[in-house]
Amino acid sequence: MTTLSTVEVGTTLPQLVIHADTTFIVSTALATRDFQDVHHDRDKAVARGSKDIFVNILTDTGLVQRFVTDWAGPTARVKSIALRLGVPLYAGDTLTLTGTVSAVDGADVTIDVVGKDSLGDHISAKAVIALEDSK
Amino acid sequence: MTTSFTADEIRAGLEKIKADGESAPRAGRDPINQPMINNWVEAIGDANPIYVDEAAAKAAGHPGIVAPPAMAQVWTMLGLGGIRADDDPMTRTNELFDAAGFTSVVATNCEQVYHRYLELGEQVTVRTSIGDIVGPKKTGLGDGWFTTYLTDWYVGDELVTEMKFRMLKFVPGTGKSAAPKQSGDISAEDLAKRVRPTVSKDTEFFWDGVKLGELRIQQRPDGSLQHPPVPALWKDHTEQSDYVVASGKGTVFSFVVHHAPRVPGRQLPYVIALVELAEGVRMLGELTGIDPADVEVGLPVEVGFLKLDDDNTVPYWKAVR
Numbered sequence: 525m526t527t528l529s530t531v532e533v534g535t536t537l538p539q540l541v542i543h544a545d546t547t548f549i550v551s552t553a554l555a556t557r558d559f560q561d562v563h564h565d566r567d568k569a570v571a572r573g574s575k576d577i578f579v580n581i582l583t584d585t586g587l588v589q590r591f592v593t594d595w596a597g598p599t600a601r602v603k604s605i606a607l608r609l610g611v612p613l614y615a616g617d618t619l620t621l622t623g624t625v626s627a628v629d630g631a632d633v634t635i636d637v638v639g640k641d642s643l644g645d646h647i648s649a650k651a652v653i654a655l656e657d658s659k
Numbered sequence: 660m661t662t663s664f665t666a667d668e669i670r671a672g673l674e675k676i677k678a679d680g681e682s683a684p685r686a687g688r689d690p691i692n693q694p695m696i697n698n699w700v701e702a703i704g705d706a707n708p709i710y711v712d713e714a715a716a717k718a719a720g721h722p723g724i725v726a727p728p729a730m731a732q733v734w735t736m737l738g739l740g741g742i743r744a745d746d747d748p749m750t751r752t753n754e755l756f757d758a759a760g761f762t763s764v765v766a767t768n769c770e771q772v773y774h775r776y777l778e779l780g781e782q783v784t785v786r787t788s789i790g791d792i793v794g795p796k797k798t799g800l801g802d803g804w805f806t807t808y809l810t811d812w813y814v815g816d817e818l819v820t821e822m823k824f825r826m827l828k829f830v831p832g833t834g835k836s837a838a839p840k841q842s843g844d845i846s847a848e849d850l851a852k853r854v855r856p857t858v859s860k861d862t863e864f865f866w867d868g869v870k871l872g873e874l875r876i877q878q879r880p881d882g883s884l885q886h887p888p889v890p891a892l893w894k895d896h897t898e899q900s901d902y903v904v905a906s907g908k909g910t911v912f913s914f915v916v917h918h919a920p921r922v923p924g925r926q927l928p929y930v931i932a933l934v935e936l937a938e939g940v941r942m943l944g945e946l947t948g949i950d951p952a953d954v955e956v957g958l959p960v961e962v963g964f965l966k967l968d969d970d971n972t973v974p975y976w977k978a979v980r
Contacts, residue, residue: 542704555702557695557736581769582732583703589729590705598709598719602728606770611920643920 526596528655531633537595537623542587544641546615549577556582566615578612579619584647588637591621592651596633601654603632611643619646631655664759666795669804676751677789683746684784684813687734691726691781699730725776731812731820734777735785748789752806756828761803768807768825775819783812783819790823803829845965852924855971861890864900870972874962875902876940886940907962908979909936916951930954932976942974949978 542548546566553563558580561568569577588605613619619641627634631654639647664672689695696710708715709725716724726734737743743750756762777783787810794804805827812820858866865888868875877888878901891900914932921927932946932954946954947963960976967973 548702551702555695555698556730556733557738559739559741581766582729582736585729585732585769585771586699586703586705586727589727590703590707593705593707598707598715601776602773604770604772605729606768608768609766 526600526655528628528631528633528657531625531628531655533625533628535625537591537625537635540587540591540594540621542619542621544579544613544615544617544619546577549579549613549615552583552586553580556580556586558582574612574614576614576616578614581607581609584609584613584639584649587619587621587639588647588649588651591623591637592635592653595623596653596655599656603652603654604650605652606650608648610645610648611641613639613641613646614643617641617643621647623651626650631657664755669755669759669794670792672755673752673789673792673804673806676748676755677792679746679748681786681788681811682744682748684786685735685744687783687785688738689734691734691777691779691783693724693779695733696724696726696730699727699733703727721776722778724779726778728773728776728820729771731771731773731777731783732810732822734783735812748787749808752789753828756804760830761828763801763803763829763831765800765827765829766824767805767827768823770823772821773819774817774821777814777819781814783814785810785812787811791825798827798829800827801829801831801833803827849924849926850965850967853967853973854923855967856973861900862888864888864902866972868902868904869964869974872964874905874907874936874942874974876905876936876938877902884938884940886942903938905962906937909934909942909960909976911935911946911954911956911958911960911976912941913956914946914954916954932960934960934976944973944975946976946978949980954978 550564562572562574563577563580566577584607585605589602593600619639621637621639623635623637625633626636633653633655635651637649637651638645700710709719709721710727713724787808790807790809792806795802805825808824810822811818856866865875877885879885880893888900912933912935914930916928916930918928928951930946930951931943933941933943935941959979961979963975963977965973965975
């Protein structure tokens with residue numbers, strides 16, 4: 525488990541690699557109750573000018589949350605997630621999430637997260653979590 | 660583009676929607692429940708036990724199982740066939756933008772603040788209003804407007820989650836990359852960002868030639884020509900490879916139009932052509948001076964030289980027409 529005493533500005537998180545195959549794109553779209561066709565219907569996505577179906581934003585937020593709590597452990601409290609969206613994440617691509625602690629303020633730890641796929645930066649995010657003090 | 664409204668008219672319409680304030684509260688379809696959480700953690704691959712295991716949740720200081728905070732919006736999604744309420748600011752702004760010709764949409768930012776985790780059985784309601792409005796702006800995608808939507812989730816009167824969601828509505832086909840690109844248009848900023856050639860001992864003669872405005876092709880001992888250059892193992896390592904200076908004229912043997920990803924120092928789309936030189940070898944390079952849609956195999960081209968800085972010059976192809 526990650527505690528405040530083991531964290532400092534510059535601490536890096538273990539990277540998370542997501543193989544975003546069609547099943548991943550569709551199952552996360554449905555699990556987030558997002559039925560927009562571009563997230564599950566390839567023909568319609570292509571007709572709208574996309575290369576393929578692509579992952580939705582609610583999933584991106586979820587992936588950033590998973591990425592930081594995989595590292596921080598179950599006692600961490602996620603306080604905010606701010607995403608800037610870049611290139612799409614199309615079915616068949618791979619997303620690699622990396623993160624670095626950019627600020628520690630009391631119990632609040634800010635983590636800068638970047639999610640890259642083959643087209644470039646898909647996610648640029650800042651997550652703030654509150655960590656337990658080490659006892 | 661047939662824009663039926665001026666920017667001032669659009670702004671006035673948006674300010675009216677903004678002034679009307681928050682939409683009426685809308686309840687999530689279901690209370691916070693375990694089956695939806697299970698689907699979500701399975702799809703996202705989130706193994707945090709506080710979402711599925713009561714003992715683990717209590718050990719982590721929660722009163723019981725909690726929902727992943729990033730699920731906030733999931734509870735109030737409309738679902739398949741769902742229709743947005745008439746008073747929803749997003750419905751109203753989208754109607755306005757669509758009527759004004761800004762028909763394409765892309766989300767650019769999503770910021771969520773979680774005041775507390777939600778517990779099983781709780782019922783949320785949601786309200787949405789408009790925040791910042793910025794436009795019209797020229798963007799890489801096209802002329803458009805950025806609108807920030809403010810969404811608040813409540814349990815009873817308690818604010819539990821806030822979201823700022825920024826969207827760009829733009830006119831398709833008006834992006835910066837839509838203008839045809841000529842080699843003369845390259846900005847100094849673009850030149851500074853271009854990738855520099857990697858010069859090795861085996862390719863030094865080629866790059867030295869380019870700086871002098873010569874296209875040099877390596878010559879093997881039997882007189883045949885070779886490109887790209889290979890290590891001249893047949894020569895003493897202190898000697899330079901033999902070469903001939905090409906005429907710089909050729910035809911397109913093959914090509915691709917590069918649309919994505921973005922490449923530093925280049926405006927999209929651009930053409931990379933494999934050119935068959937009059938001397939017989941083939942050479943890759945950017946093809947300029949022609950609309951990408953008009954490039955075809957067999958198109959006559961000639962070499963040009965682009966100086967990136969005092970130390971680096973690269974060859975490229977110009978369409979001959």
